[in-house]
Amino acid sequence: MRIEDQVAVLMQGTEYGDEEVKKVMRTELHDRLVQAEKENRPLRIYCGYDPTKADLHLGHTVTMRKLQQFQEFGHEVTFLIGDYTALIGDPSDKDVTRPILKEEEIRANANTYAEQAFRILDPKKTIIRYNSEWLSKLNFAEIIRLTQNFTVQQFLSREKFKLRWERGDAVYLHETLYAVMQGYDAYSLKADVQVGGTDQFFNIVTAARKVMTALGAQPNIAICLSILPGTDGVEKMSKSLGNHVPINTTPEDMYGKMMSIPDNCMPVYFRLVTRWTPEKVAEMEKAMQAGSLHPRDAKMALASEVTEAFYGEEKAKAAEQDFVVKFQQKSIPDEMDEFVLTPGQKCLDVLVDAGMVKSRTDGRNMITQNAVKLNEELVTDWNAELSEGVLQVGKRKFVRLVKAK
Template identity: 65%
Template structure:
């Protein structure tokens, strides 16, 4: 139950009790539990926030249970409205297929490919008839959907709520039934879909309701807002060890406990040792974050590359590879990275700057910057190549 977050202690205890009971039942039946999590391939690249449920799936794998990585190639045609206060754009089947091809490959950086079942929910959802949908929908009221925060906000603002958006929860509930799942893993934004919709659908269809493992949402590198590529506070999976290590080191100290519980392989006992060390002063926050960055990096790139990334970070920041005298310049918060590089004469032109960014040759405090159109998230030492440095401060 590490990392779980239900917003209701009674619900958490109920799920915990059901999980224990289901484990005992499965043991008597000499079978593993059937665990799954669904992923809608609406974007091609995943970031650390997407890996939170994958880490929980891996825990179940390591305990000997059956794990299904469900690609929502049918639900993606609607788009999950759970964490959105606007209508999601509908993807074409071609876009979904293209994005879905990359998901399993990225997921196998965490999951054991030999122990992971890959399925696509079009396998059963595409076969449902209109009569089937009527029967399933009869289990829900309009009021249930309108009390959800995202729909409620749109209703109060007078924004449109489209009927097909309510189908998403029903479709996800049918996923759980179709696979006869024992446990479904998801984030807090999936609470309604899993606890209300899936359990109701499974019960209606004559199956034992699945058990919800609801996980907290990983904040971005700002430590506050949900990790998102569009907000520029994400840590991508498809990067390199040095970049991942540096980005984890950039998170605020306050975010370390959340990161430790949601995206590491550490046990509760491991985390307690670190937290106790921070409380009694025997462990410096910088050293604790170094342990965290190494653990996260190692889980994706292996021990050797994680060690190399740590050594590179230490050389750059703890052994003062940055020159003692670095010119300082004042920038505005809304200037793009490319504009800053040109204004500081770190590159000869925007095209040169764009090329350096693409080659991962531009860093802020040792963290590789990947989007030349975005403004800087914080002040620090901006580095281009190996020899050009400037300390940037906001006006």
């Protein structure tokens, strides 16, 4: 593929908050590709993943999909497991201090990451590294020299740190080291390109490029990707918020959750979680805007594409048929009452307050009899907190659960 066409694909879905920065990164990427072609070598690409949780969801795969594109163009991809940076935890998107994980927790989570990543990446073409390889060997004098490249003001001006400072909450010194450590990762890997989300802008664009330059290396190019919204269309996809699409699930569940995303989020999903080219994405958007493509049909195409990428064409088609039978053929009605969830409200309370059961005893009986479902999945714990979606009791009672605005 021509270098210009590679750049178009690789820059799809990127966001820097500043068009000038985006132009600079696009130009640098183009020039680095030209340079690598002259030197007859692939670019060295990496993305780091801190193993803070065992299971990955679709939001985590946005960067993996970009790594896959680099692989398809013949470049060298490193999947970096941040077993050392996980000891701190990235403060970029948190307005509270992250809990420090135990080393055994990190190791256990790390063991599952590569396996899940290979659902997208080619295992034969992917290099797995751990940043403890080099970070554990730094001595105190070397750390001092690295931190000399940064000011306290740079860290306190960051949004989350600034918020905590203004609230009078603690900002711990070890948290400022995270960006420095990530910068040293890029240097140690001799990276041409680092992939990450927009929440990594400071770590990649400021810290990594500064560290690499200070140590005499050519600074890496930042591919910062937009953050994938969850199925609620509002918040960042997160397991804790219940708005995620898990990777370790069934084709039917993945397809169904994809069909629950709001229409206005589809263009973002087109760019971030599909294998579609920029031309295909533009074609889909144009057809939707012209009214020649119904949003429902566009969403079904999106759900099929994502499910097929993980489970293959045959299982994706079966999942689509399962969805059609359950939803489009009226197993679940299109119209139903809404019930606004209260924070901390338990399942049994919802059943009673929404008028789905006559009493708490009746509610317990229905749960025991496997007659209560949320988004087609059985609810077995009457003390569970329910997330948004369709709550069903028996065959005929339905209510749509929504969060308070």
